[in-house]
Structures are given as structure tokens and as C-alpha cells.
Amino acid sequence: MNVSARPKVTLRDFVAGSVRLVRMTNLVIVAMTQYFTRILLIGPRHNWKQIIADPNMFFLSLSTVCIAAAGYIINDYFDIKIDIVNKPERVVVGRYLKRRWAMGAHQVLNVLGAALGLLVSPWVFLVNVFSITLLWFYSERFKRKAFIGNFIVSLLTGFSLLILTVYYPENRHLVFIYAVFSFFISLIREVVKDMEDIKGDEAHGCRTLPIVWGIRRTKTFLYVVLFLFVVTLFFMGGVLENRTLIWLFLLLLVPIGFLVFKLSKSDTRKEFKEISNLCKIIMLLGLMTMLWA
Structure with a gap:
């Protein structure tokens, strides 16, 4: 074109x-x-x-x-x-x-x-x-x-x-928790998008994580980020002694666990696109928990 x-x-x-x-x-x-x-x-x-x-x-x-x-x-x-x-x-x-x-x-x-x-x-x-x-x-x-x-x-x-x-x-503390939530899920999605776009990025000299490390090591990096994501959310909920938030985050473990499963099985552009969309859904579900926070 x-x-x-x-x-x-x-x-x-x-x-x-x-x-x-x-x-x-x-x-x-x-x-x-x-x-x-x-x-x-x-x-x-x-x-x-x-x-x-x-x-x-x-x-x-x-x-x-x-x-x-x-x-x-x-x-x-x-x-x-x-x-x-x-x-x-x-x-x-x-x-x-x-x-x-x-x-x-x-x-x-x-x-x-x-x-x-x-x-x-x-x-x-x-x-x-x-x-x-x-x-x-x-x-x-x-x-x-x-x-x-x-x-x-x-x-x-x-x-x-x-x-x-x-x-x-x-209520800065509550806003901060949701800002951290948005940061982590956005970071995960951005790296997944790099895996999705690896062909064009590599052709034009980009040095994204999937190009520098390869898909397998990039997945390992995402597993670490996901672990830190979950630990950070529960830590902040515990510090605030907010049981409602902790229960809401427990519910979010279901789609997050599904994301980990999908990531472990994905290798094609189409599959990475599906994971990117799943990140959007998790972001939306997380923001919906504001109703009960």
C-alpha cells in the first residue's frame, strides 16, 4: 500500500x-x-x-x-x-x-x-x-x-x-489503587500488543520486548508482571483494611487466571489479539468494582 x-x-x-x-x-x-x-x-x-x-x-x-x-x-x-x-x-x-x-x-x-x-x-x-x-x-x-x-x-x-x-x-488512597490497577493492566496489554505487531515492528527496526527477548521470554516477563499485579492489589487492599476491595479483587482473579491460561497457549497474531481484548474486559470489570468500593 x-x-x-x-x-x-x-x-x-x-x-x-x-x-x-x-x-x-x-x-x-x-x-x-x-x-x-x-x-x-x-x-x-x-x-x-x-x-x-x-x-x-x-x-x-x-x-x-x-x-x-x-x-x-x-x-x-x-x-x-x-x-x-x-x-x-x-x-x-x-x-x-x-x-x-x-x-x-x-x-x-x-x-x-x-x-x-x-x-x-x-x-x-x-x-x-x-x-x-x-x-x-x-x-x-x-x-x-x-x-x-x-x-x-x-x-x-x-x-x-x-x-x-x-x-x-x-479519597486519594482509593483513586491511587485504581490508578495502579489501570497501570498494570495497561502494561500487560501494551506488551501483548507488541507480540501481536512483531512482524511490522521487526521490519522497521523496532526493538520491542518480543523482538529483543523473543516470545517465550516475553511471556515469562508477563507472568512476573501479572504476579506483581495481583500481589500489589491485595497488599494495598490489606493496608487500607478494606474487606470489600479484597473480595472484589478475589473475583477478578477468575478473568486474570483465564488470561494467564490463554497467554500460555497463544502463539499467533490472532490469539494475541484475543488476549489484548481480554485485557480490555478485565480493565472494564475492574473499573466496575468502583460501584462497591
Whole structure:
């Protein structure tokens, strides 16, 4: 596929491509997760209408969404050649959207995200600028490095919850636990995605864990991460003496155990894709436990 020879693009193609480029579904999930965290963990729950109407919460969440969208754009901008091999049907930049337009949209969204953060708090602004900087270096350089790229994405996933505590300090300990949960499951999924995309990554000189270590050793690494994931969750639940959380985490051992089983049996791109989707389901189930936390 030659992205330089763009087909005639209709308005419908442009809109559909733009929605796919910024991962609209993921952005909606980010916003909903932040609002659920604000209502269910920070609270008070009975004031949910006031929380939804809170302009500072709206600006904070919108700033996160803008920065995440900008991150998706710049990631695809730098990954065109790799995506042609791994996901040719999903290439947008250079096909439906000119590269300079993509870069312009990236810059506008970042400025908007930083400005909205400043409306909420100088500290939120600083966290947003830090996130913008990390996303740029991740896409431009670190994504192709073993582990560090995975770590950055996972760290920013946890930040999307922790940033709420910068302006809303209540129940920080609970928010921190769910941020750690998000970090670990995101880290596992990012490494699995590297196993899924090993063909295109290797063809373009990337040095991801599956390429450097091989699939077998990368699986061993994931088993260690999964063990640390479970131990950390129960340790934090025990420190807080929160029996409800401990029981909820016990229930999550069922899908986590299934993930370990699937991982041990998987060797193909299709199977790794299934594990990646299973990580999404575990993330969703984990966030649903906020209802009882």
C-alpha cells in the first residue's frame, strides 16, 4: 500500500478516518472513567448531579481527552510505515488525512488541552504539559524501545485517574489503587500488543520486548508482571483494611487466571489479539468494582 498515492477522499471518508484516528471510542471511555471515578470514589455520590454540572470537572476531563486525542494522532503520524504492515486497513494519516493536517490537529489539541488544564489549576496545567511531552517522546522515539514505551503508556493511563486528585484531594488512597490497577493492566496489554505487531515492528527496526527477548521470554516477563499485579492489589487492599476491595479483587482473579491460561497457549497474531481484548474486559470489570468500593 502506498500512502503517498492517496485515493479520492469523500467527506464521509474524511470524517470516518478522523474518528478512527483519534480513537473516539477510547476517548469516550477515558471521559466516562474519569467521571465515574469522580462520582464513585471521590464523591459524595449523592451529589452526582452537581458533579456532572461542575465546570472544573468538565474542563479537566476535556483537557485529558484533547491530550489523549493528540497522542493518538502523533502516534499514527510517526507509525505510518509500521501500520502499513501491521494494520493496513486502519491507516488514516497520508490516506484520508494529509500529514501536515495531522500535525496541525495534534498541535491544536495539545494547546487546547494545556489551556483547559490551566483553567482548572496551575498544577493540572503542569501535569498536562508533562503528559504532552511524554506522549511526543513516546511516539517519536521510545515506542520502538524495549519496555520503556510500554511503561510510558501505562504510566499515562494511571495518570488519567490520578490527575483528578490534583484538584479533588478526597479519597486519594482509593483513586491511587485504581490508578495502579489501570497501570498494570495497561502494561500487560501494551506488551501483548507488541507480540501481536512483531512482524511490522521487526521490519522497521523496532526493538520491542518480543523482538529483543523473543516470545517465550516475553511471556515469562508477563507472568512476573501479572504476579506483581495481583500481589500489589491485595497488599494495598490489606493496608487500607478494606474487606470489600479484597473480595472484589478475589473475583477478578477468575478473568486474570483465564488470561494467564490463554497467554500460555497463544502463539499467533490472532490469539494475541484475543488476549489484548481480554485485557480490555478485565480493565472494564475492574473499573466496575468502583460501584462497591
